[in-house]
Amino acid sequence: MPIYELLLLLLLHFALIEAVHLCPLLGPSWPALTDLSSDAAVQTALKNITKTIDDASSAGKFSGASLSLEVFDTGSSNALLTYAHTAKEINTTLGVSKVDENTVFRIGSTSKMFPMILLLIQGGFNSLQDPISKYIPEIKVAADELLRNSTKRDNGIDYTKWNEITVGELASHLAGIARDYGILDLTEQSSLLESLGFPALPPAQIRPAACQILAAGSANPVVPTSSTPIYSNAGFQVLGYVVEALAGGEDFEKVFEKKITKPLSMSHTFYTTPNSSLGVIPSYQGEYWWDFDIGEEAPAGGIFSSAKDMSTFGRAILNSTLLPRSTTRRWLKPLSHTSSLDYAVGAPWEIISFGNERPIDLYTKSGDIGTYSCVLSLDPDHKAGFVLLGAGNNTHESLALASDLVSKSLLPALEQAAKNQAHARFAGTYALGTGNSSITITTDDGPALVVTSWVNNGTNMFPSYMALHGITDPSMLDIRLYPTGLESPGQLSFRAVIPPPLPSGIGPFTSSCITWVTVDSQVYGNVGIDEFVFNLDGKGNAVSVSPRALRTVLSKTK
Missing domain, CATH: 3.40.710.10 (DD-peptidase/beta-lactamase superfamily)
Known part of the structure; x- marks a missing residue:
């Protein structure tokens, strides 16, 4: 993807955060932290506390x-x-x-x-x-x-x-x-x-x-x-x-x-x-x-x-x-x-x-x-x-x-x-060696990992997920990957959370965050369309990702 297109997508996502009512799941937005003693943000905070x-x-x-x-x-x-x-x-x-x-x-x-x-x-x-x-x-x-x-x-x-x-x-x-x-x-x-x-x-x-x-x-x-x-x-x-x-x-x-x-x-x-x-x-x-x-x-x-x-x-x-x-x-x-x-x-x-x-x-x-x-x-x-x-x-x-x-x-x-470490470990573009399949993942001002582009066998998956979630306005689609806490040796599990359009209203019945209800609500061949698994190297960095409903594994290219 040309750099100007990637920058445009990032700008659109920063604007999207203001427009979409993000509904994170309860719990961490990123995987567990490591080596906090050397993290610059934490060290600055500790000095400020003193x-x-x-x-x-x-x-x-x-x-x-x-x-x-x-x-x-x-x-x-x-x-x-x-x-x-x-x-x-x-x-x-x-x-x-x-x-x-x-x-x-x-x-x-x-x-x-x-x-x-x-x-x-x-x-x-x-x-x-x-x-x-x-x-x-x-x-x-x-x-x-x-x-x-x-x-x-x-x-x-x-x-x-x-x-x-x-x-x-x-x-x-x-x-x-x-x-x-x-x-x-x-x-x-x-x-x-x-x-x-x-x-x-x-x-x-x-x-x-x-x-x-x-x-x-x-x-x-x-x-x-x-x-x-x-x-x-x-x-x-x-x-x-x-x-x-x-x-x-x-x-x-x-x-x-x-x-x-x-x-x-x-x-x-x-x-x-x-x-x-x-x-x-x-x-x-x-x-x-x-x-x-x-x-x-x-x-x-x-x-x-x-x-x-x-x-x-x-x-x-x-x-x-x-x-x-x-x-x-x-x-x-x-x-x-x-x-x-x-x-x-x-x-x-x-x-x-x-x-x-x-x-x-x-x-x-x-x-x-x-x-x-x-x-x-x-x-x-x-x-x-x-x-x-x-x-x-x-x-x-x-x-x-x-x-x-x-x-x-x-x-x-x-x-x-946590965001900085997650970006370093997981952000990047993942693709198949052959064919036209790729996904780009990054972080922005909001919680969790963000999917900024996604193509499977030449099909743009954004309109597909809009159709599945009843979203008609492209600017309201937001796909964020949250860690589930489930893991296997060399693997970490995530779920994609897509906030549904909110109805107009005046109180908690219409404005409450209900994404906890929608997780795993749509499955394809008994696999949630929101299920993602990252494969990790010996240092814990992602080397590939599997959107599991698509039955494919995309290797990290950059």
């Missing part, structure tokens, strides 16, 4: 908090970026004098990731469908009592319906149970509460911190099961007992060490309070919160760790080091909406969606306990992530801001790096 956080810290945005950040990917055991900021307001007599990647922080509710993955390691994903009463005998007693006692059974306000609650509902905050039991109860500040107009409580109404409160069925529910996510630390306290039951009664701490910290060599991660010399201790209340014991709720929020160890853990999730890949894929999915359209809930993921061109979901888990905070954030589309740890005043707000700053720089760079 400068942005330095500037925010200098401007007092982090309220004197100490910070530890690591950005990581699955391609290396080394971090892409290690950043640390040490606040002036720390107790160097008890703790470290300078924060680094091995400095230990409390990670608060990010601890919930550990009982969750232990459930999956020991019981698999199917265990999430089990009733919680299967694993906790005391809860089974409460569930049976509820069924026998009509007064309790009919009272949905004062009695939790333990017979309904599954392991998965506890894991995804859909059990409807109370947030905590007997910990951080305001009865500890009874004098203050009474001065504010609350009545004094008789001893019988003060709840002890013990699981028998759950078993007795006397704890009030918050909402019905599976109605709306309601955050519950107590749910993960109970899941800690499920982990022990699955381990044949072994203590959670021993299972935690045996299944996670030792296999992953997480030497700076602790279930119980480590020596303070390993950690950063804020001057104000740091010693109190470092030593604060949350007892049986430890699986929900009591664990200590470092940025390096949490990066190791995040990398292990993305790499499916501890789980089958099919289990990881099931785990990295939302289970409920929240009232924010860009914020969903998993088990126990807090799923944040970014991007207008296509959604990029970050699977995060944040945690706070006193003067300590943590955010673990995974990007499955790009096999990368980051962890932020904070210690000091207002650390939740500080880490939320820092997470925004990191994401704003990192995600576009990862997307650009």
Whole structure:
């Protein structure tokens, strides 16, 4: 094809992006990234992250908090970026004098990731469908009592319906149970509460911190099961007992060490309070919160760790080091909406969606306990992530801001790096050695690989695909190849996505992206007309492509 014709086609496609309502599939637009440490776009973003956080810290945005950040990917055991900021307001007599990647922080509710993955390691994903009463005998007693006692059974306000609650509902905050039991109860500040107009409580109404409160069925529910996510630390306290039951009664701490910290060599991660010399201790209340014991709720929020160890853990999730890949894929999915359209809930993921061109979901888990905070954030589309740890005043707000700053720089760079690598590996013209068959594939300002010309045995396939998809305006035809995630040795699978013409309308019924419905909707000889397979060389670069419905293989010519 003459160069001027190719340039004209590219210009037409750039204009087409503005005219066509692109409807990408959920998931990555390009194959998995490799060698991020040498990618120019990523390196620029990492430098920008360092400068942005330095500037925010200098401007007092982090309220004197100490910070530890690591950005990581699955391609290396080394971090892409290690950043640390040490606040002036720390107790160097008890703790470290300078924060680094091995400095230990409390990670608060990010601890919930550990009982969750232990459930999956020991019981698999199917265990999430089990009733919680299967694993906790005391809860089974409460569930049976509820069924026998009509007064309790009919009272949905004062009695939790333990017979309904599954392991998965506890894991995804859909059990409807109370947030905590007997910990951080305001009865500890009874004098203050009474001065504010609350009545004094008789001893019988003060709840002890013990699981028998759950078993007795006397704890009030918050909402019905599976109605709306309601955050519950107590749910993960109970899941800690499920982990022990699955381990044949072994203590959670021993299972935690045996299944996670030792296999992953997480030497700076602790279930119980480590020596303070390993950690950063804020001057104000740091010693109190470092030593604060949350007892049986430890699986929900009591664990200590470092940025390096949490990066190791995040990398292990993305790499499916501890789980089958099919289990990881099931785990990295939302289970409920929240009232924010860009914020969903998993088990126990807090799923944040970014991007207008296509959604990029970050699977995060944040945690706070006193003067300590943590955010673990995974990007499955790009096999990368980051962890932020904070210690000091207002650390939740500080880490939320820092997470925004990191994401704003990192995600576009990862997307650009994926596009650049895909262009280098797959873009070009593919043709038969004899006959008039060829296809040209490139990238543009939109997602995925783009087909800019396509001829089979002398027939222009663009009008053919227009006819098959009911498109009458040539300017509205757009063929983009998305990776499916299916692969064989030396081969990668893609599907062509062709956005259908949108009807005129005013709302989501007429404007929603429905290409997920149309994939594989047209087959020829039991082969989808949208199915493409690239054959790769030893370096992972495409050497040929097969539009499989055409029963042909086109070799890369340039």
